[in-house]
Amino acid sequence: MNLPTLSIARLPPKIEFGRTQLLLAPAGAILVAVIVLVLVIWPKFTQALSIRAENQQLAVKVGVMETKVQVLASLDRNELVEQLGDAERLLPSDKAVFSYIRQIEAVASAAGVILSKVDVVPGVLSGESAGASPPPTAQGAAPGGASQDALEGAKVQVKISLTSDYKSLVTFLEQIMTLLRVSAVRDLTIASVSATGEVAPLRTSMALDAYFRPLPKELGSIEAPVEVLTPEEEKILASVRAAAISSPVVTSSAVVAVPTGRTDLFAPF
Amino acid sequence: MADINLLPQEERENEQYSLLVKRLQVAAVGALVVTAILVIITLVMFTTFSSRKAGFSSQIEDLSSKINGLKAQEESLVVIKDKVGNASRLSGARVEYHSLFNKLAAIIPQGVYFTDVRVTSGKAVISGKARSSNDVAGLVSALTSARGTEIISDVSVDTLSSDETGIFSYVISGKVVGD
Numbered sequence: 001m002n003l004p005t006l007s008i009a010r011l012p013p014k015i016e017f018g019r020t021q022l023l024l025a026p027a028g029a030i031l032v033a034v035i036v037l038v039l040v041i042w043p044k045f046t047q048a049l050s051i052r053a054e055n056q057q058l059a060v061k062v063g064v065m066e067t068k069v070q071v072l073a074s075l076d077r078n079e080l081v082e083q084l085g086d087a088e089r090l091l092p093s094d095k096a097v098f099s100y101i102r103q104i105e106a107v108a109s110a111a112g113v114i115l116s117k118v119d120v121v122p123g124v125l126s127g128e129s130a131g132a133s134p135p136p137t138a139q140g141a142a143p144g145g146a147s148q149d150a151l152e153g154a155k156v157q158v159k160i161s162l163t164s165d166y167k168s169l170v171t172f173l174e175q176i177m178t179l180l181r182v183s184a185v186r187d188l189t190i191a192s193v194s195a196t197g198e199v200a201p202l203r204t205s206m207a208l209d210a211y212f213r214p215l216p217k218e219l220g221s222i223e224a225p226v227e228v229l230t231p232e233e234e235k236i237l238a239s240v241r242a243a244a245i246s247s248p249v250v251t252s253s254a255v256v257a258v259p260t261g262r263t264d265l266f267a268p269f
Numbered sequence: 270m271a272d273i274n275l276l277p278q279e280e281r282e283n284e285q286y287s288l289l290v291k292r293l294q295v296a297a298v299g300a301l302v303v304t305a306i307l308v309i310i311t312l313v314m315f316t317t318f319s320s321r322k323a324g325f326s327s328q329i330e331d332l333s334s335k336i337n338g339l340k341a342q343e344e345s346l347v348v349i350k351d352k353v354g355n356a357s358r359l360s361g362a363r364v365e366y367h368s369l370f371n372k373l374a375a376i377i378p379q380g381v382y383f384t385d386v387r388v389t390s391g392k393a394v395i396s397g398k399a400r401s402s403n404d405v406a407g408l409v410s411a412l413t414s415a416r417g418t419e420i421i422s423d424v425s426v427d428t429l430s431s432d433e434t435g436i437f438s439y440v441i442s443g444k445v446v447g448d
Contacts (some may be wrong), residue, residue, distance in 0.1 A: 022290045023289075023290060023293060025294075025297070026290070026293040026294045026296065026297035026298075027293065027297070028297075029297035029298070029300065029301055030293075030296060030297045030300045032301075033297070033300035033301050033303070033304040034300070036304050036308070037304055037307065040308070041304070041307045041308060041311050044311045044312075044315055045307075045311045045314070047315065048311060048314040048315040048318050051315070051318040051319060051322055052314075052318050054322060055318060055321050055322055055325060058322065058325035058326070058329065059325065061325075061329060062325055062328050062329060062332065065329065065332040065333070065336065066332060068332075068336060069332055069335045069336060069339065072336065072339035072342045072343055072346070073339060075342045075345075075346065077341070077342060077345075080342060080345040080346065080349070081345070083345075083349050084345050084348060084349055087348065087349045087352035087353050087356075088352070090352055090353065090356040091352040091355060091356050170367045170370055170371070171367075173365075173366045173367040173370070174365075174367035177363075177365050177367065182356045182359045182360055184359070184362075184363035184364070185363070185364065185366050187388065187389050187390070188366060188386070188387070188388040189385075189386070189387045189388070189389075190383075190385070190386040190387075191384070191385045191386075192383070192384045192385065211355075211356075211359055213351065213352055213355055215348060216347065216348065216351060219340075219343060219344060219347060220347070222333055222336055222337075223329075226343055226346055226347070227350055228346070229346075229349065229350060229353065232357070233350070233353045233354065233357065236353055236356070236357060237349075237353060
């Protein structure tokens with residue numbers, strides 16, 4: 001048998017193009033799915049998670065604000081006004097030098113000591129220039145509160161000299177401490193003038209630091225929680241009110257009115 | 270006996286290719302379904318959280334206006350709290366000299382008296398006289414005792430001398446506790 005020896009050209013694989021077409025559709029679909037996942041789903045998902053985190057913070061904020069509204073709504077406005085007056089007696093908003101001197105004179109008179117000298121350099125009488133208080137923080141006095149150093153600046157110093165016996169001196173020192181306005185004794189000097197061994201009057205000089213606290217200029221943020229008064233603080237205010245009622249002369253912070261008007265500015269009294 | 274694969278090579282390739290295409294199609298459908306599910310989940314999450322956020326925002330606005338309406342109470346309360354808190358701290362930190370003298374009077378010997386007391390910046394210098402050296406020793410012992418150290422610390426006798434009558438003069442210094 002004679003077979004043709006002529007070589008026949010081999011046909012190229014006829015399904016190659018069709019094969020590629022079949023692969024394109026699923027590959028494209030997978031590519032689209034990946035693109036949607038990377039460019040759409042992932043950013044939106046992370047955005048949703050960040051909104052969720054924000055919501056948690058907002059929920060806390062709402063809780064704090066609701067509590068704040070409840071606390072503030074439960075306060076009696078008239079009671080607050082009275083307590084504000086008591087707090088002002090404890091730590092006035094300005095130096096209130098003259099009312100303090102008047103209180104010292106009243107205490108000296110009550111204790112039986114002779115007040116021989118009162119020396120004070122009030123300076124600018126407005127409290128703001130002397131030591132403005134920082135804005136209060138609702139966390140208190142740490143909230144609340146100001147440091148001892150910051151408070152040390154908000155004071156006016158009155159130097160006094162007095163003559164008395166020992167018992168009257170101790171009574172004076174005790175009554176100065178019980179004054180409604182917070183004050184402290186500094187630089188105390190007591191000298192006995194006895195030369196013969198007999199009991200002699202004591203000559204005392206001391207500096208009295210009378211503290212004051214200017215009003216805060218701004219409140220904390222609206223979502224900052226408010227702190228109600230502690231039982232101890234309410235007790236202090238109640239004792240201030242009781243003392244103010246029982247001894248109004250000694251505790252009065254008002255300056256006594258005096259007659260006014262003179263015809264000759266240089267004529268002696 | 271080993272299997273004899275009678276299928277032609279080309280046919281086998283076609284079969285493998287068809288299998289690959291099928292698998293790829295299944296994977297593509299799976300990917301599209303998963304993507305669709307994730308899109309729906311993300312959309313639901315996003316919508317839910319956004320609506321909650323809007324709710325919180327409106328609540329905050331509402332509460333803010335309520336708090337602004339109660340501003341007078343808030344101001345009063347803040348001022349009262351600030352003043353009373355600081356007054357309490359200052360009162361607690363000061364030295365109460367009447368109490369200090371009363372405590373001192375209770376512990377010092379009877380044969381001792383003071384002629385001069387100076388307290389400056391927390392440092393106390395006490396000058397006085399004593400009937401005998403025993404009384405001075407008693408004074409120093411009292412000041413360095415447990416009760417004495419509640420009043421004055423770092424006690425030192427600066428001078429001690431006696432005159433022809435046997436009366437001792439002394440100068441004692443120390444640090445006032447709490448000042």
